Amino acid sequence: MKRMKKLASLILAVVMVLSMTVAAFAEETNYTITVKHQSGTNVSLAGNTYKAYKLFDVTYNTERDAYAYTIAPEFENFSYSRVRGEDLIEYVAGLGNNSEELNAFAQSVFSYITENNIAFKASEKVAEGADSVVLNVGEPGYYLVSGTATTENGESVIAACALNTAAPNTEVNVKADAPSLEKKIIENDKAVDANNAAIGDTVHYQITSKVPNMTGYEKYYFVVNDTLSAGLTFDGIMADEIVEYPGLEVKIGNTNKTIGVDYTVEASKNENGTTSIKIIFKNFVQYKDQVGADIVIDYTAVINENAVIGSEGNDNVAKLEYSNNPNVTPDGDPENPDKPGPDDPKGETPEDRVITYVTGIELIKIDGANKDRLVGAEFEISGEKINKVKVLTGSFVEDADGTYYKLKDGSFTIEEASEETKDKYESTEIKYTKTEIAEVIETTEEVSAKGTVGEDGVLRFDGLAAGEYTIKEIVAPNGYNLLEDPIRLRVTCVVPDTVDNDHDTAEWGYMANGAGMIDGRGSLNADGRIELTIENSAGTLLPSTGGIGTTIFYAAGIILMAGAVFFVVRRKRA
Secondary structure, three states: OOOOOOOOOOOOEEEEEOOOOOOOOOOOOOOEEEEEEEEOOOOOOOOEEEEEEEEEEEEEEEOOOEEEEEEEEEHOEEEEEEEEEOOOHHHHHHHHOOOHHHHHHHHHHHHHHHHHHHOOEEEHHHHHHHOEEEEEEOOOOEEEHHHEEEEOOOEOOOOOOOOOOOEEEEEEEOOOOOOOOOEEEOOOEEEEEEEOOOOOOOOEEEEEEOOOOOOOOOOOOOEEEEOOOOOEEOOOOOOOOOOOOOOOEEEEEEEEEEEEOOOEEEEEOOOOOOEEEEEEOHHHHHHHHHHOOOOEEEEEEOOOOOOOOEEEEEEEEEEEEEEEOOOOOOOOOOEOOOOOOOOOOEEEOOEEEEEEEEEEEEEEEEEEEEEEEOOOOOEEEEEOOOOOOEEEEEEEOEEEEOOOEOOOOOOOOOOOOOOHHHHEEEOOOOEEEEEEEEEEEEOOOOOOOOOOOOOOOEEEEEEOOEEEEEEEEEEEEOOOOOOOOEEEEEEEOOOOOOOOOOOOEEEEEEEEOOOEEEEEEEEEEOOOEEEEEEEEEEEEOOOOOOOOHHHHHHHHHHHHHHHHHHHHHHHHHH
């Protein structure tokens, strides 16, 4: 059960004791509390309102030359740890510097204030752009100061409570700090925001955070949420019963944590093809004595055939859910008490995003003379960055609602026939719909990926990274000469140094040479592929040496020589 139903999750509480010395205590003194932002924290006080509540009154006893504390009328019915009334003063004095106990006491006081609508003694809003505010409390006493602090993404966070002594014009630092999360790709022992890879490559991801200040919390949620794009496969996701996740390692400090004991993992496929992963820490409040300790999560995923091709890349996004209100005892998820329930107060870090880029090659086959599309050529691709290749060929299906027409040369066009061009059409009435056939080929050192140019005159090899490739024509279109030289292709990729928004893209480029090449350098086409237009020449090339060709030449020479001898002999006889 929650101890506070009325308290919003956006409350920050800081407790202070204003215990006045004799020298400082005078009736004419105007007592103030300056609330300041503590350096090194990642929250802002600007725009937030701070309020001071008086728990104990303090008076000066001239006969004893000492100060006397009495409980404020508003708190006469308040009790803590079975202590109430004037006995609370002695109880608090006995806590000394036990910050844990003092913060727990402060949280209970604040709950009482909220539940009973107790009026504040002073209230001020921190100006925009400011990092402090002055509360004019007017008189000495023992005060509770409450307010809010805002994280960089607009979330509010609860700070640890702290007890301090102060003079008439005292200062107190708001010890508010929001947990943070960072997502990286580990490549060549370096942490980067982006990389490029090929289908079948394994990508190493790393999520880092730190153990937050959990003072005053009885329970603390700490849940890492990670979303992989459809082009990434998380090991073990398809298993019926997942006991371990290969490549997943979780550390707090220098200690490896055990799945099922220290944390649990929830992984599921979404309708849009993405994968959601939740890493839920069990009894996370046990680490409160390790404030600032590193939390490191490493895992791997494999680039699959659904990878997005081109400059937009394949996302991997992570964020953190955490407790942000020690005044509320959360109910949690009935099936997993370490996971926040729908009504539990919690904060979230901004999403941190990394990207892996993948490209492909689009071969356009044309007639060298008239530039018409050619069908049926077969190509083979090999190279250093090939694990699996997605081979795509286009075909056309007769469809009354289609947009393509078939030409007599076997190619297709979306242009309707005119009086001047109708003779080039196989039919001006029959329409076609274009479809794409995909096949994923796993390559080895001895076997490369092969494909046939489709009816659209195009062959695509998808799922490639930057590297050097060789493309060889192994079968020419019917009636055309085979390319004598292979195409040598060098693909480059420059990824962004940081990934901050949805518009970060990679810069792909290429250089190519080889027989039949029209476009030998450039960047990606509109579909995110390297586009190469390749010409074939019609006719038949005669072999220059060997084989039946030389036999034919020898036979022709012998016949010619025999004919010459015949004519010479005949002339002499005549």
